[in-house]
Structure formats: C-alpha cells, structure tokens
C-alpha cells in the first residue's frame with residue numbers, strides 16, 4: 594500500500610492551495626454575502642487547468658487523474674464551497690460524461706472548450722417531480738424529421754444561470770421506463786431555452802442554480818449523448834463520479850470548520866487560559882480532526898478506484914455519505930467552539946454551517962447513498 598502522492602498530484606495540490614489561499618479565501622465572505630457568481634475565479638480556474646483536471650490534454654483538459662481532482666476540490670472548497678461546486682459540476686457532471694459517451698466530433702466541438710474553461714457546463718437531470726426518483730423524467734424528447742423536439746422543466750440546476758452548455762436528460766419513451774431516457778448536449782442559447790431566476794439558497798450562495806424551461810427546443814441528432822434510451826446509465830454512472838467530487842467538497846468544508854475552530858481555540862481565553870486548554874473544547878477538535886482524515890481517505894480511495902478502472906460506485910457513495918455527515922458535524926461543533934461569535938456573520942463558521950448542508954442533499958441525498966451502498970452489498974459487491 595502506498596500513501597505518498599505522486600509529484601504531479603503534489604503539484605496540483607500545492608497550486609490549488611496557493612490559489613485558494615491567495616485569491617479565493619479573501620473573497621469567500623463577500624461572494625456569500627452578495628450571492629455573487631465568482632466569474633473572475635472561474636476564469637482563473639480555467640487558466641490553472643482546474644475545469645477539466647482529469648480530461649485528456651488532447652481534449653483541452655489538464656491530463657491529471659481523479660486523485661489530483663479530489664485534492665484540488667478539497668483546497669478550493671476549504672476556501673469557498675460555492676467556487677468548489679462550480680468546479681465540480683464542470684469536471685464531474687459535464688466533462689466526464691462527454692468524455693465517456695460523446696463521439697470524437699462532439700468532443701472536438703464541446704469537450705475541448707468545456708475542459709479548457711472557455712465554456713461552462715451544467716447537468717440537468719432533476720425536475721419538479723423527479724429528484725431522488727431520477728427515472729421519473731417528464732421532460733419529453735419527441736422524434737421529428739431531422740432530430741428532436743424537447744419540452745419540459747428542469748429544477749435546481751447548478752451553474753444553470755451562467756452555463757453555456759447543458760448535459761440534458763429527457764424521456765423519449767415513457768412506456769420503456771428508465772430505458773426510455775435519452776441524454777443530449779444542449780447549447781444553452783438554443784431557441785426555446787429559458788432560465789428562471791436564481792434560487793435563493795441557505796448556503797453555497799455564490800453557486801447559481803435555477804430552473805430551466807424547455808419550450809419546443811429543436812436539436813439535431815448530433816446533439817445526442819450516447820444511445821437513444823441509454824440516458825439513465827449516462828446519468829447514474831456520471832453521478833457515481835460526481836459523488837466523489839461532492840465528497841471532496843465536504844472534506845474541504847469540514848477542514849475549514851476545523852482550521853477556523855482550532856485557530857480560535859488557541860487565541861480565545863476563558864477561565865484564565867486559551868479554550869483549547871479545556872478538554873470540552875480539545876476533545877471536539879480531536880474528534881473533528883480524526884473524522885476529517887477518515888472522510889478524506891474514503892474520498893481518495895474512491896478517486897483511486899476510478900483512476901484504476903475498478904468498480905467505485907459503492908465507495909463513492911460511502912465517501913459522500915460519510916464526508917457530508919462529517920462536514921455538517923464539524924461546522925456545528927465549530928460554531929459551538931466559537932460560542933456567540935460563531936452565530937454572527939463577522940466570523941466564517943456560520944457560512945461553513947450553511948454551506949455544509951447541501952452536501953447531504955445534492956448528487957443524491959444521504960438516504961440515496963445508503964440505498965446505493967445497500968444495493969451493492971446485496972449484490973455481494
């Protein structure tokens with residue numbers, strides 16, 4: 594067993610840490626307060642190769658692996674969870690399925706600009722009536738001469754208001770159930786595509802999400818992603834990888850809570866000494882540090898399995914389930930350590946608390962992760 598990172602992985606980690614510390618962290622509170630899409634940070638991430646980390650350089654990516662992706666995601670999310678999820682969606686939910694299912698012509702047209710950050714992507718699976726039950730798609734794709742006509746509504750689409758391209762899921766044969774689901778690559782400026790107002794969220798307020806309305810949108814066959822009726826497998830296999838990215842985001846949030854609480858506990862004094870000298874505080878920090886490490890190891894293992902072409906769906910679900918729980922617990926404990934100061938916006942830990950919650954919901958709730966893990970156990974995996 595080998596716990597050392599490669600030179601390339603260490604280089605990506607250091608680049609991400611330097612960028613996150615110098616450029617992302619100083620803006621995180623303002624991005625949250627203003628509900629602002631951090632356009633300039635997205636542009637910098639494109640320059641640094643962070644929008645297509647594990648995509649081959651032949652297609653505009655950085656040509657690194659998923660371990661490097663996880664390391665970078667943790668660093669960026671430690672500074673700003675909103676910036677982290679913008680990056681995660683583009684890498685995991687957009688570039689990854691296009692790299693696996695698109696034709697070379699589609700890759701040249703869409704993957705190269707997406708992986709290099711010239712375009713930004715979103716992933717539209719959820720609908721008002723299809724969240725956890727992703728197979729219950731109501732958006733229709735009707736075959737017409739020369740292509741498809743698409744009608745429907747998508748919900749909670751991260752990056753939706755700012756995306757150029759969308760990996761879109763539709764139902765083209767309701768009687769076939771999940772085998773009637775078909776994926777498309779949708780240019781967001783296609784006629785008939787309209788975005789709703791940005792969702793007003795509890796946390797990750799710099800990450801813009803919205804509804805997408807599709808009214809008689811016409812797409813030619815060269816927008817199909819994978820096979821007609823193969824869309825559910827595109828979605829499920831994509832989410833397996835996405836869950837690794839969100840686990841890394843959760844590790845970043847948990848580490849932010851730990852580091853901020855540790856620094857505070859070393860300078861805040863009560864009863865004549867720094868509060869870290871009180872076991873009630875010290876033991877919380879010890880538990881937080883242990884759990885952050887365990888969550889990180891689960892996340893790195895899932896990424897390593899993906900890099901080594903081994904099955905990783907169960908391990909990705911375990912990593913997301915555990916890391917999202919750790920992030921929420923760490924943020925709650927950080928507020929407790931800060932006391933009254935933890936409850937006001939002057940200090941960062943209330944932001945970590947609000948940002949942590951979404952990691953238990955998107956890309957499959959914690960309950961869905963348990964279903965995936967239990968399903969794998971039942972199959973002997």
Ligand code: CAA
Pocket residue numbers: 682686716718719724725726727728749750751771825826829830832833906954955956957958961964965
């Ligand atoms: N990879 C490939 N294929 C898979 C798969 C996987 N991981 N999981 C299931 N499948 C296939 C199965 O093999 C099966 O295929 P066949 O019938 O051809 O054999 C088919 O899919 C159906 O499988 P299930 O019967 O298990 O499907 P289900 O309808 O019971 O649903 C579920 C399973 C796990 C609950 C799934 O619906 C699910 O993951 N739901 C959660 C959806 C989700 O995570 N949404 C997040 C939205 S995106 C988002 O949040 C992005 C963002 O904004 C940041």
